[in-house]
Amino acid sequence: MKSYQLFNWKTKPRLVDVPQPTAGPNQVLVKVGGNGLCHSDLHAVDDLCCSPLHLDIELPMTLGHEVAGWVEAPGPGVRGLEIGLPCAITAVGCGQCVLCAQGWNNYCRSRAKQVGMGLDGGLSEYVVAPVGAIVPLHSLAPWQAAPLTDAGLSSYHAVKRVLPLLTPGSSVLVIGVGGLGHLAIAALKAMCAARVIAVDQRPQALELGISMGADLGMLTNDTTAQQILDATAGAGVQAVLDFVGVNSSIQLARQVIRPLGHIVVVGRGGGSIDFTPRGLPYGACISSSFGGSKLELMELLALAEAGRIACRIERHPLSQVDTVFDKLRRNEIIGRAVIVPDGH
Template sequence: MKALRVHEYNKPPSLDEVPEPEVKGPWDVVVDVGAAGLCRTDLHILEGQWEAIQHPPLPYVIGHENAGTVRAVGSAVSNVAPGDLVIMHPLVTCGLCLACRNGQDAHCESATFPGLNVDGGMAEQMLTNARSVVKLDSGLQPAAVAALADAGVTAYHAVRKAAGVLFPGTHAVVVGAGGLGHIGIQTLAAITSAQITVVDRNEAALELAKGIGAHRTVLATSDVEVEKAVLDATDGGAHVLFDFVGEHGAELLAPKLLRNRGQHYVIGYGGEVRLPTIDAVIREISVVGNLVGTYQDLVELMALTAQGRVTLHTRQYPLEAALDAIHDLEAGNIRGRGILVP
C-alpha cells in the first residue's frame, strides 16, 4: 500500500510502498483510510520538535486525524465490524491505568499515538484499536469529519472545560480562526452562551468566523490596535481567551486581552507564555493548558456534527499531492483544514 513516511527531520516526507497492516491482537482494528487530516503538528513533527518527546523509530507513517471504513477486526472486538464507517481517536489507550479508568484517556500511561510514535493514517490503511474507534452516524462520511479526530476534539475539549464559566453575559475571545479555531468557534456557539470575539490576521478567516458563530471580529494588525479593539468589544477583556495559535507573538499578547480573573486557554503551541508573577497575583489571571480531548469528548463532538451544529471546512488533496498540501499549510493558504484522501 502507499504511505507517507518521515525518513529524516527537516526533510520532506516521501510516498512509499509499504506492507499492509494486519490484525495480530484480539483488540486490533484495521481501517481502510477514507481521509486523513493535515495538522500543524505534522509540520512540527517534520521539524523534529516531537522527537525528544515521542522518540519514534524512523521511518514511520505520519497522520493522526483519521477516518475510514473498518476492514478487519480482532477476535475480541464487538463495538465495530468490517464495513462500518469510523473516526479514530488519535490515541490508542490501554484502558487499565488510573488515567483511563478516570476517563482521562488522553493521559494514558501506556498509550501509543499513531502518526507521532507509531504508523499513522496518511496511508491507504492503518492499524488501530477497538478502544479508539467511534462509529459514525449514517449521515457522516470520513472526508467530512477526519480532522475532527484531533483538531476538532482538541478544540472541543478546551471549550468543554471552560463551558461552566461561559454563561450569558460573558465574553470568549478566540485567537486564530484556522483549522482548530474555526471548530472552536462553532463549539462555543453550540454549547455556551458567551459573546464570541474572534481575532485573526487573515480577512478570509474572519469572514468564515462571522458565518459560524462569531459575534465580533478583529483584524490582527498591530498588537496595540488589537488590544484596544478586543478590550472595547468585550467591555474590558475576555473572561476566557482561547489561543489556537500559541506562537508568533499570539501567546504574548493573550494576557493583555484578559480581564481580571480571566483565563488564558493555551491550545496552539510553539511559542512561550511569559507572564509576570505579579500580574498573575494581582489580576488573578490563570493559564490553562489543553491536550487532545478524551474519547468521550470525541463522542460528544460527533453528536454535534451529526446534528449539523459543527461543520468542518476543508480543502481536499489526493494522497499523491501530500507535499503540495504541506506547502499550502506552511504558506497559510488553507482555510479550515487540509484533508488527504487516499
C-alpha cells in the first residue's frame, strides 16, 4: 500500500510502498477514507529536529492525524465494531489519570503516542488505531469527518469554554478564519445567539467567515480594535477566540475584551503576554486550549450529521500530497485540505 512517510527529521517525506499493517490486541485496522492536513504536520516536518521527549518517536513514521475511514479488521479482543463500520479516529489518553477519569483525555498528563504522532498515521491506505480511539459515524462520509477530528474538535472545544458568556445580545471575536477559525464560526452560530465578529488578513478568508455565518468581517489593520469597539458601542466583546496566537493578535484581544470576559488562545503563533493586574479589564481572563475530548468529538459529529456544522474542504488524492503540503506552507488553503487514497 501507499504511505506518506517521514524518514528523517527536517527532511521531505516520501510516498512509498509499505506492507499493509495488521491490528494487534485492542487495536483496529481502518481503511482510510480521508485525512485532513494540519499545520501540526508542517511543524513535524519542518521544525522538529528530534522526537519530542515524551513520545520517543521512531522513524520512519507515516504522517497524518486527522483520520476517518471504515473498520477493516478488529484486532484480537475487540468487540462491537463490525467490518465496514464508518468511523473517525480521535486522540486517546492513558485512561488512568484523574483528567482521563473526568473525560479530559485531551489534557492527559501522560500524552501517549497518537495516530500520526508516534504511531503511523492516516496519509496512507490503511491505518491501525487503538480501539479507544474509534468513534462511529452515521450519515457523515469519512472524508467529511476527517478534519473534524482535530481542526473541528479544537475549535468546538474552544467555543464550549466560552459558551456560558455568550448569551443573547453578546458579541464574540474570532481572530483568524483559517482551517480552525471557520469551523469555530460555524459552531458559534449552531450553539448560541451571540453576534460573531471575524478578523483576518485575507479577503478570501473573511468571505469564508461570512459564508459560515459571521455577522461582521474586518480586515486586520491599525484601526481594527477601534472598529470592534465601535461595533459594540464601546463595550467590547464577551469572548475572543484567537486562532493565530501571535503578539499582535493577543494584543488585539486585550484591547477589545470586556470585564469578566474570556480570551482563549488556540493558535500556536508563539505570541506572549506580560501579565499585570491591570493588563486586562477586571475579571477578564486569558487561557490556552488544546484539542478536545472524545465526548466533544461525538457531540461535534452529531452536529455535523444534523447539518448544523460543515467544513469547507478541498479534496486531493494521496498521489498529490507533496503539492498540497506546499500549498499549506504558502497559506493557500482556504478551509481544510483532505487527502483521500487514489481512486476514492
